[in-house]
Amino acid sequence: DLRVARAMSMHFYQLSTKLLGDTVSKMNENLTSVVLVASFFTLTVGYVSKRLLKESSHRDKKYPPYIPSSIPFLGHAVAFGKSPIEFLENAYEKYGPVFSFTMVGKTFTYLLGSDAATLMFNSKNEDLNAEDVYSKLTTPVFGKGVAYDVPNPLFLEQKKMLKTGLNIARFKEHVKIIEAETIEYFQRWGDSGERNLFEALSELIILTASSCLHGKEIRGMLNERVAQLYADLDGGFSHAAWLLPAWLPLPSFRKRDRAHREIKNIFFKVIEKRRRSGDKADDILQTLIDATYKDGRPLNDNEIAGMLIGLLLAGQHTSSTTSAWMGFFLARDKDLQERCYAEQKAVCGEDLPPLDFDQLKDLSLLERCLKETLRLRPPIMTMMRMARTPQTAAGYDIPVGHQVCVSPTVNHRLQDTWVERMDFSPSRYLNDNPAAGEKFAYIPFGAGRHRCIGENFAYVQIKTVWSTLLRLYEFDLVDGYFPTINYTTMIHTPHNPVIRYRRRQ
Structure with missing residues (x-):
């Protein structure tokens, strides 16, 4: 079931993190090598996690409209990065106030308009968590x-x-x-x-x-x-x-x-x-x-x-x-x-x-x-x-x-x-x-x-x-x-x- 899939995915993530850490510690700060290893690691974990979760997801759920992309892993990162407001406004016109898309192996779900945004502003931190997103940026x-x-x-x-x-x-x-x-x-x-x-x-x-x-x-x-x-x-x-x-x-x-x-x-x-x-x-x-x-x-x-x-x-x-x-x-x-x-x-x-x-x-x-x-x-x-x-x-x-x-x-x-x-x-x-x-x-x-x-x-x-x-x-x-x-x-x-x-x- 879904919990088993998540557990398998997390176990794989932890093993990969250890392998990545060991590899990087042996490198003489060769940035190209580090980036290549990091990219391979992220792509692999993203792919395996996605397959595991997809296979075990419930069919009766009504998920937000998903904006497809022909570019694996990167998804819409280039288009979004070039003109994010235009990208989001076009998506709003086509898909409505709630939609999802992939960037750099992560799934983003946008809530546009006052009604949809209510979810975020009324949410509790244990449900929609801030640390999981911002800690990586703010802690250093x-x-x-x-x-x-x-x-x-x-x-x-x-x-x-x-x-x-x-x-x-x-x-x-x-x-x-x-x-x-x-x-x-x-x-x-x-x-x-x-x-x-x-x-x-x-x-x-x-x-x-x-x-x-x-x-x-x-x-x-x-x-x-x-x-x-x-x-x-x-x-x-x-x-x-x-x-x-x-x-x-x-x-x-x-x-x-x-x-x-x-x-x-x-x-x-x-x-x-x-x-x-x-x-x-x-x-x-x-x-x-x-x-x-x-x-x-x-x-x-x-x-x-x-x-x-x-x-x-x-x-x-x-x-x-x-x-x-x-x-x-x-x-x-x-x-x-x-x-x-x-x-x-x-x-x-x-x-x-x-x-x-x-x-x-x-x-x-x-x-x-x-x-x-x-x-x-x-x-x-x-x-x-x-x-x-x-x-x-x-x-x-x-x-x-x-x-x-x-x-x-x-x-x-x-x-x-x-x-x-x-x-x-x-x-x-x-x-x-x-x-x-x-x-x-x-x-x-x-x-x-x-x-x-x-x-x-x-x-x-x-x-x-x-x-x-x-x-x-x-x-x-x-x-x-x-x-x-x-x-x-x-x-x-x-x-x-x-x-x-x-x-x-």
């Missing part, structure tokens, strides 16, 4: 003992600790810090020119996040060398890291691992100094030093350092990408850009005094622009879980072992949900139900029990950065060029994101 970057490397109940406790540090009292201080960092950073731009906006905002977001979330000691160490370590660590979030074993001797993997060790050592020194001094700063570092689990155990230094890394890098991609896209949407619509600038004067005062948190909340046009940016360019294209128990969606049975996925990008532009779906239209949020009242039609930060804890900080950060930039500069597209989407990165960044700017008089 954040380290062991935190996030997806621990049992879910422990991870939820860690998230709760971080969430207590992301409160309104702190946000009020964060606005001043972010404004000051932004003004200082953009002094290097001068009065006019053309610059890479995404590159600049990526650097700025690291600086502001470190100032706000890590505390003065760690921010004070953020020189060019440390910034490069962050960049190397950040390189661990890649397609290669997702698809290939973490022990492969790839240059990017080695840089990631070295950066992880060095950043951890920096954090260890700061934690030790803070503990020794007895000073009680009002920051998240102190929150974590003082925090305890439900059983009374305090966090150890390794957990604190890992959570600090996770807090910074988990939000860095999303905020820098969203900030950059928002800049290009405003540069493309000069009238909208000027209305946002006029709102700054109307809300904050004609002489544009320093920003404060309460005024930030009243910048409603700027917030609608941010919401619309997150709709058309959500930073996370796909949210994934591994099915550990059989699931049902839209009348289809989803077997154990499928990677169950929801795409915010596709949900945000379904033509049967959104009016003028491809237009950048901030005014749509003046309506109570911009997405026809569908619960999971708009999900840039996830939803339900899986909602991102950093959402409120991201809004404060991006609105403060752009309030400051609108006061400093007028922005234009360079010769009318609006960036295309770079699909080669896991987060869909703008391609060739150069913008033209001129200081306001």
Whole structure:
């Protein structure tokens, strides 16, 4: 039966893993050999597992429509990788809201549209599991003992600790810090020119996040060398890291691992100094030093350092990408850009005094622009879980072992949900139900029990950065060029994101 088949498949997997490990340990880091062995291993296990499970599957199940492919093992990896949104939208039109396909030996089942996505956002972790999908990517970057490397109940406790540090009292201080960092950073731009906006905002977001979330000691160490370590660590979030074993001797993997060790050592020194001094700063570092689990155990230094890394890098991609896209949407619509600038004067005062948190909340046009940016360019294209128990969606049975996925990008532009779906239209949020009242039609930060804890900080950060930039500069597209989407990165960044700017008089 099915359980026997799974057991046989798992036994074969374990034997193959041992054989592979023994083989690799004897190699002199010959990357070609490693890749060949890894590919052969994966192909073999995939083929045998598929045959065993197929032969023992129940005939009375109604599985999701399967998109066939003429390429064994790779399946639709090339077509999906080239243009994932187009691939998913075409599949939605042809197969409906639930469908499956194969990529690199794995079966993916997508749930598109609000109704189908309900399964993921209402699911429990023991049924649709996050660690099975994300641990391989996050553990080498954040380290062991935190996030997806621990049992879910422990991870939820860690998230709760971080969430207590992301409160309104702190946000009020964060606005001043972010404004000051932004003004200082953009002094290097001068009065006019053309610059890479995404590159600049990526650097700025690291600086502001470190100032706000890590505390003065760690921010004070953020020189060019440390910034490069962050960049190397950040390189661990890649397609290669997702698809290939973490022990492969790839240059990017080695840089990631070295950066992880060095950043951890920096954090260890700061934690030790803070503990020794007895000073009680009002920051998240102190929150974590003082925090305890439900059983009374305090966090150890390794957990604190890992959570600090996770807090910074988990939000860095999303905020820098969203900030950059928002800049290009405003540069493309000069009238909208000027209305946002006029709102700054109307809300904050004609002489544009320093920003404060309460005024930030009243910048409603700027917030609608941010919401619309997150709709058309959500930073996370796909949210994934591994099915550990059989699931049902839209009348289809989803077997154990499928990677169950929801795409915010596709949900945000379904033509049967959104009016003028491809237009950048901030005014749509003046309506109570911009997405026809569908619960999971708009999900840039996830939803339900899986909602991102950093959402409120991201809004404060991006609105403060752009309030400051609108006061400093007028922005234009360079010769009318609006960036295309770079699909080669896991987060869909703008391609060739150069913008033209001129200081306001």
